[in-house]
Amino acid sequence: MFYTKIGKLALGSRLRMLSERVTEDAKNIYDLYDVELKPKWFPVFYSLSQNQEKSITAIAEEIGHSHPSVSKIVSEMCKAGITKEKKDKKDGRRNLIELTKKGMLIAHKIEDQYKDVNHAIELALDQTQHNLWKAIEEFEFLLEQKSLFRRVKEEKSKREREKVTIVAYDAKYHKAFKELNEEWIRTYFKIEVADSMALDNPKEYILDNGGHIFIALYNNEPVGACALLKNNTIISDFELAKMAVSPSAQGLGIGLLLANAAIDKARLEGAKEIYLESNTVLVPAIKLYQKLGFQKVSGFSTPYERCNIQMILKL
Amino acid sequence: MFYTKIGKLALGSRLRMLSERVTEDAKNIYDLYDVELKPKWFPVFYSLSQNQEKSITAIAEEIGHSHPSVSKIVSEMCKAGITKEKKDKKDGRRNLIELTKKGMLIAHKIEDQYKDVNHAIELALDQTQHNLWKAIEEFEFLLEQKSLFRRVKEEKSKREREKVTIVAYDAKYHKAFKELNEEWIRTYFKIEVADSMALDNPKEYILDNGGHIFIALYNNEPVGACALLKNNTIISDFELAKMAVSPSAQGLGIGLLLANAAIDKARLEGAKEIYLESNTVLVPAIKLYQKLGFQKVSGFSTPYERCNIQMILKL
């Protein structure tokens, strides 16, 4: 069969087809019991047969349809003499719906059908290993917790993250290192003197002082960078800085990979703590630092105007 | 939740809602992967990405849609530059569809999405006890074998059969006994002398000779009858005759209940075989007799013009 081959991408289509098939049979079943009810009326009808007098939106809420849908169904049912409308005296907007005598008669007549259908379907489902009714319930519950979209998105970034490699700095990445950083700095702030020094001469300013630079490659293209500075050992052993991820590669967790590479390196070199400076405007970055265990500190002097938060990670 | 309460009668509605929810997310997923494909195009697209050049109806057949649906989808996809049409040279009616270069590019691009969606859904389904995908497959298989409609119908007659009771003849059933029989006789044949004798004076003609009459009651109304005659012990111990079920109560298996009551009675009285006369035009009756074990015999004389088949059941 086609749909077993095509895969889960067509789950929607498949569900729709099954629903159409079931509804088609439902039509004949109503005829069989001589019940003047369209299958699509049933949720509304059932809702009304429970209690008295409900407003259009209350019904819509309950059965999970849009209110125009209920509005249309109700007007059809009224025309068929199954329900009647009456204005709410206390609230002129509300249109209260209730079953007519005829409707209640149908509610009575439908009981046998209701029993038979339930029984027939249960009998069928008992023959299966995977109970469709329960499967729907479970699946709806899962979607409630996390939408299909989010699940796929996570799957996507998981797969793409695997294509990311973190490598040590090399002269050929100089341009990328500079541009990746300048991009975000310019977006939120302006390039400062300390920036230019580090970005124009990374070898001299960072590496030769005993620091490190990490580059994130995605399909062999540099899409992220970060640096571990050793300029200011008064505060900490290392300073984490120049963290940049290209907007096109954001959401893949590349920042985390870069930071982890830096932390691993610092630990390897016997560092006891890592310091960093940032700005609270960079929400995802701050969140990442917190997740990694960085704690807010204050009182250190900084060459950066944009710095409004300082953090330290104890290793 | 409403749909757990409402019961299986609303299975169709519930499936539709789930399908809508899934399709809604699918739309966003296609966007996420930057694939210019509407979810509804996917079955057609997938079908075309497998082989080359298919006609509209061939695609419709394969994916289980109606051909106008495919026709519309294809024209949308052609407008989007994903497919192209070309007339079949050998058969001027056929409109052969194939992917364009752009379409093939999308087919390539979609592969990652395809993998991620499959993986995400499988991951979700693994958390469930009842796997929705497999449940659909199993349920579709069951419907293939016997439609929902037939299943419900069987359930209905099972329940209704329980409301049927078989009772012994009483004078108050005389009118019903006569009318039920005259109805089917008149429909297919004409009333004969032997009929009138038995139907006008059942006590004298049947019971007083050692025969029996059984009446089927449905909601305390007589809806069926049959007789066990002892007039002609030359052929068999008993003759099964005057089997009648009201058209309004047909399909409930009342004939079977009546015949079984008669056979039980005959057995109880030590009979070795039961004889009957009928006509092959009465297909359901003949089928019933065969099911009960009656075998065709011939050569016996009969007072009935309409008799064209004679049968005997060995007890």
Added chain:
DNA sequence: ATTAATTACGTAACTGATTACACAAATATA
């Protein structure tokens, strides 16, 4: 007490499917 926001509902337009129908091309039949 006005004004603004929210709520209830209906109408209109759209969506993704269907069935019904029309028509031409191909195939079967007399």
Added chain:
DNA sequence: TATATTTGTGTAATCAGTTACGTAATTAAT
């Protein structure tokens, strides 16, 4: 070979839902 039937396709109308939008009534806020 002429005619009838079948097949492939497209168009139109319908169906069961949706979203978008307008309007009136109620409630909240200034």
